[in-house]
Amino acid sequence: MTAPNRNTLWGRAIAAELARSGVRTVCISPGSRSTPLTVAVDEHDDLRTISALDERTAAYFALGRARRTGEVTPLICTSGTAAANYHPAVVEANQARVPLLLLTADRPPELRDSGANQTVDQEKLYGDAVRWYKDLPEPAPRERALRSLRTDICRAVGTAEGTPAGPVHLNVPFRKPLEPTPVEGDVPADLDPLAAAGRDEDTPFVRRTGGEPQLDDRDLRKLSETLSVDRGLIVAGPADPPGLDPEPVTAFAHATGFPILADPLSGLRFGGHSRVAPVIGGYDGFVNTEVTAEWPDPEVVVRLGASPTSKPLRKYLAGTDARQLVVDHAGAWREAEFTATDLVVADPDRLCGQLAQVIRSGGAAGWRNRWETAEAAHWEAADDADDRLYEGGIVADVVAGLPDPATLVVSNSMPVRDLDRFGTVGTKSITALGNRGASGIDGIVSTALGAAHGTTDDVTLVIGDLALYHDMNGLLAVGRAEVDATVVVINNDGGGIFHKLPIEDFEPPFTRQFKTPHGLDFEPAGDLYGLGFSRVESREGFREAYAAAGDREGSEIIEVAVDAESSHEIRDELQAETVERLVD
Numbered sequence: 001m002t003a004p005n006r007n008t009l010w011g012r013a014i015a016a017e018l019a020r021s022g023v024r025t026v027c028i029s030p031g032s033r034s035t036p037l038t039v040a041v042d043e044h045d046d047l048r049t050i051s052a053l054d055e056r057t058a059a060y061f062a063l064g065r066a067r068r069t070g071e072v073t074p075l076i077c078t079s080g081t082a083a084a085n086y087h088p089a090v091v092e093a094n095q096a097r098v099p100l101l102l103l104t105a106d107r108p109p110e111l112r113d114s115g116a117n118q119t120v121d122q123e124k125l126y127g128d129a130v131r132w133y134k135d136l137p138e139p140a141p142r143e144r145a146l147r148s149l150r151t152d153i154c155r156a157v158g159t160a161e162g163t164p165a166g167p168v169h170l171n172v173p174f175r176k177p178l179e180p181t182p183v184e185g186d187v188p189a190d191l192d193p194l195a196a197a198g199r200d201e202d203t204p205f206v207r208r209t210g211g212e213p214q215l216d217d218r219d220l221r222k223l224s225e226t227l228s229v230d231r232g233l234i235v236a237g238p239a240d241p242p243g244l245d246p247e248p249v250t251a252f253a254h255a256t257g258f259p260i261l262a263d264p265l266s267g268l269r270f271g272g273h274s275r276v277a278p279v280i281g282g283y284d285g286f287v288n289t290e291v292t293a294e295w296p297d298p299e300v301v302v303r304l305g306a307s308p309t310s311k312p313l314r315k316y317l318a319g320t321d322a323r324q325l326v327v328d329h330a331g332a333w334r335e336a337e338f339t340a341t342d343l344v345v346a347d348p349d350r351l352c353g354q355l356a357q358v359i360r361s362g363g364a365a366g367w368r369n370r371w372e373t374a375e376a377a378h379w380e381a382a383d384d385a386d387d388r389l390y391e392g393g394i395v396a397d398v399v400a401g402l403p404d405p406a407t408l409v410v411s412n413s414m415p416v417r418d419l420d421r422f423g424t425v426g427t428k429s430i431t432a433l434g435n436r437g438a439s440g441i442d443g444i445v446s447t448a449l450g451a452a453h454g455t456t457d458d459v460t461l462v463i464g465d466l467a468l469y470h471d472m473n474g475l476l477a478v479g480r481a482e483v484d485a486t487v488v489v490i491n492n493d494g495g496g497i498f499h500k501l502p503i504e505d506f507e508p509p510f511t512r513q514f515k516t517p518h519g520l521d522f523e524p525a526g527d528l529y530g531l532g533f534s535r536v537e538s539r540e541g542f543r544e545a546y547a548a549a550g551d552r553e554g555s556e557i558i559e560v561a562v563d564a565e566s567s568h569e570i571r572d573e574l575q576a577e578t579v580e581r582l583v584d
C-alpha cells in the first residue's frame, strides 16, 4: 500500500485495522485537524459513517448503538472543545461498561501549550474514566511505527470491548498537509508490505480471544453448598451490554428454587423465558413495606449486574441479614449499601449455568409463593388504575403497546422508575435500555437513536420533558442517521421526581430552583427535525396515538401532558392498595 503522504498512510492504516477488528460503523463530526481520519474512514468500503454535527450527541449516539449491539462504534472529532464534548458519554460508558472508542485529532506536540488556535490539553482528557489512553506518535512512514499503530488500533478495539467493556481514548496528532495532497518522497516506495498494508482484508493485525473469568470445581462446590437453602433470591440489576442471558439464569433459578427479581434493564424482565422462569417484576411496589416486614429474611441473595434501579429493593436487601453474593466478571465492588458478604469474580451467565448443573436444592415452595402472591397483588392494583392518567400508567401502556420484538429506551428520573414499578413481566422480546451508569438526564435522545441504528426493532423512547430539553438537537439523527423512533415525552413541566424528595417541603425555592417549570411547547422541535407530533391528555388518547404511531412509518413525538404530583399520589395509592391486599 502507498499513499500521497504520511498522514493519508496513517489514516488508512487506522481505518483498515478498525474494519478488520470488526468495526462496521464510525461516527464522524466535522473538523479540519481530523481530516486524515475522516477521509480514510469515509473511503473505506467496509466502514459505514454517520455524520453527527455535534460531538456531544455523536458520543451518546455511539453509546446507544453500542448498548444495543455490544459492539464499539468509534468516534472521530477535531481538536479543542470538540473532544471535550465527548466527556459526558465517556462518563456514562465507563460506569455502565459500554464500549466506546474516541479518536480525537490533535495539533502536533510543539503547538501544544503555545497559544496556537483550537489547541487544548487533550492529554488524558477523560481522566480515569477510560480503560486505556494513548497519545499516538506523529504519523511516520516507517515499518515499526506502522506496526505499532496497527497494534494500537487492535488493542483499542479489544480493550473497549473487553472485560469490563468501556471507553478507550486515542489522541491522534497530525501536522499539515492534512488532505491527501501528494508530497514528493514522503512515503517510501519500498515500505515493508506488512507494515504498509497489514495482513489480509479479513485479518486484524492482532487477533484477541478469551477474557471471561470462571470458578474452578472447588469454588463451585463451595458455592453450591452455600446456595442450597430454603429461602434465596436472584436479584438481576441493570446488566452490562448486551444483557444477562435468560437461559442459564432460568436454569439456575429452577435448580435453586429462588425467584428472579428482574430489574427492567437486566435483560430478564421481558422475553419468552418468562413463560417458565420465576421472574418477579413488581417488587418495587411492595418490598420494604409492611408486606415484607412480616416475612422471614432471605438466607442468600445472589446479585447479578449493577445495583438495582429500585431504591425500595436496595433498602429491603440492606435490611436483611442474608448472605449477599455479588457476581461480577470484572470483580468490581458495586454494592453501595455495603451489605455484600461475598464478591464472586465470574461471568454471571456462565456461573449460573455451571451452578445449575450441580445444585438440586429446589428451595422452599412457600418462600416462592410469598413473592408470587405479592407480585399478583401488585399487578391487580395497577390494573385497577387502568383508566387513570398518571406517569406510571403511560409507561405501562407503552409496554403493553410495544410490538414483538421491540427496543424500549427509558430516560432517567421517573420514566425508568415507572418502568421498574409498572413494566409488567411478559413474553414479548423487549430490549429495555437506559443510562443507569451515571443516571444523567442528558444525551437520552441520542442514546435512543443510536440504539435504533443498531437494531431492526421498532424503537420507543420514553423521556421526561427536562431530559428532552437537554438533548433536543439529538433529534437531528432521525434524518442524518436515517433512524426512526417513537418519542413519548411525559411532560409534567419540570422535574417531577423532585416531588419525591424532602425538598418539596421547602417552598420557595422548590418550584423555582428544583422543579424548574419551563412552559416549553415541544411541537416546534418536531417541525424543526422532521418528526410528527401529537399531544394527548388521557390514557385512552395516548393508547390511540401510540397505536397509530406504531402503524405509521417515520418518527414522531407523542407529548403526554400529565401532572407530577397526582402521578406520585396515584403511585402511593396503588402501593397502599397492594399492601392492604397482602397484610391482614
Ligand SMILES: Cc1ncc(C[n+]2csc(CCOP(=O)(O)OP(=O)(O)O)c2C)c(N)n1
Binding pocket: 411, 412, 413, 414, 415, 439, 440, 441, 442, 463, 464, 465, 466, 467, 468, 492, 494, 495, 496, 497, 498, 564
Ligand atoms: C445531566 C443531569 N443534570 C441534572 C440531573 C439531576 N436530575 C435528575 S432527575 C432531574 C429532573 C428530570 O426531569 P424530567 O426529565 O422532566 O423527568 P421527571 O422527573 O419529570 O420524570 C434532574 C434535574 C441529572 N440526573 N443529570
Ligand SMILES: C=C(O[C@H]1C=C[C@H](C(=O)CCC(=O)O)[C@@H](C(=O)O)[C@@H]1O)C(=O)O
Binding pocket: 310, 311, 312, 417, 497, 500, 501
Ligand atoms: C435529582 C437528582 O436525582 C435524585 C432524584 C431522586 C432519587 C431518589 O432518591 C428518589 C427516590 C427513588 O429513587 O425512589 C435520587 C437517588 O437515586 O438517590 C437521585 O439522585 C439528583 O440531582 O441527584
Ligand SMILES: [Mg+2]
Binding pocket: 464, 465, 466, 490, 491, 492, 493, 494, 495, 496
Ligand atoms: Mg418532567
